[in-house]
Amino acid sequence: MNELESAKAWYVLHTYSGYENKVKQNLESRAKSMNMEERILQVIIPEEETTTEKDGKTKMEKEKIFPGYVLVEMIMSDDAWYVVRNTPGVTGFVGSHGAGSKPSPLLPEEIDQILRSMGINPRKIEMDVELGERIKIVGGAFAGMEGTVTELETEKGKIKASVEMFGRETNAELDYNQISKLDD
Structure with a gap:
């Protein structure tokens, strides 16, 4: 920059x-x-x-x-x-x-x-995540949890992930700035 x-x-x-x-x-x-x-x-x-x-x-x-x-x-x-x-x-x-x-x-x-x-993605955050990849959630209601990427909405800067809560799978819609890659 x-x-x-x-x-x-x-x-x-x-x-x-x-x-x-x-x-x-x-x-x-x-x-x-x-x-x-x-x-x-x-x-x-x-x-x-x-x-x-x-x-x-x-x-x-x-x-x-x-x-x-x-x-x-x-x-x-x-x-x-x-x-x-x-x-x-x-x-x-x-x-x-x-x-x-x-x-x-x-x-x-x-x-x-x-x-x-207004439906405009304010910042294009490049995130190289793939479908099925495990991610760590760092912001929002699911912060501290891990999830599996189920859908990518790159033009909106969002992903959908499956998160396990109370023994059940729950879908979460997350912004790129709310997730990070899991350290291998």
Whole structure:
């Protein structure tokens, strides 16, 4: 991981409500036109799909999870901060105390939870486990137990494992960060 890679973080922008899409569009085009694409990496509007039924017809709609807020992944610098905060529709950063102070980024677990709720795997963790392999569970409700891999969902960063509890086999869905390989 290079220096820039480790410096990237997610920040929350406050926008005028209803202008989230416009802010995303403006920010992406400003990053490109001002050569800040290596510093302003991603702009996301947290949304979830909801189902509504009207006149007997089911309709899928995207609903904003945090109306009036946009997430931006960036490498904080004076230039990047200036470009983002002066983007039309941005009223400021959440976590900035004003008077020119830079904002605090989201904690990794906060952004992971938001991205997961949108169906995005926050971090691609490479795990070379195979079906039928025994693994140790290091996090979650089954921490400290061992299991056997029964299913791999690599694009989601998850596995399913069979765990013995109370003399019975139980299926557990686990994230890659909740498991480790057993030492041979």
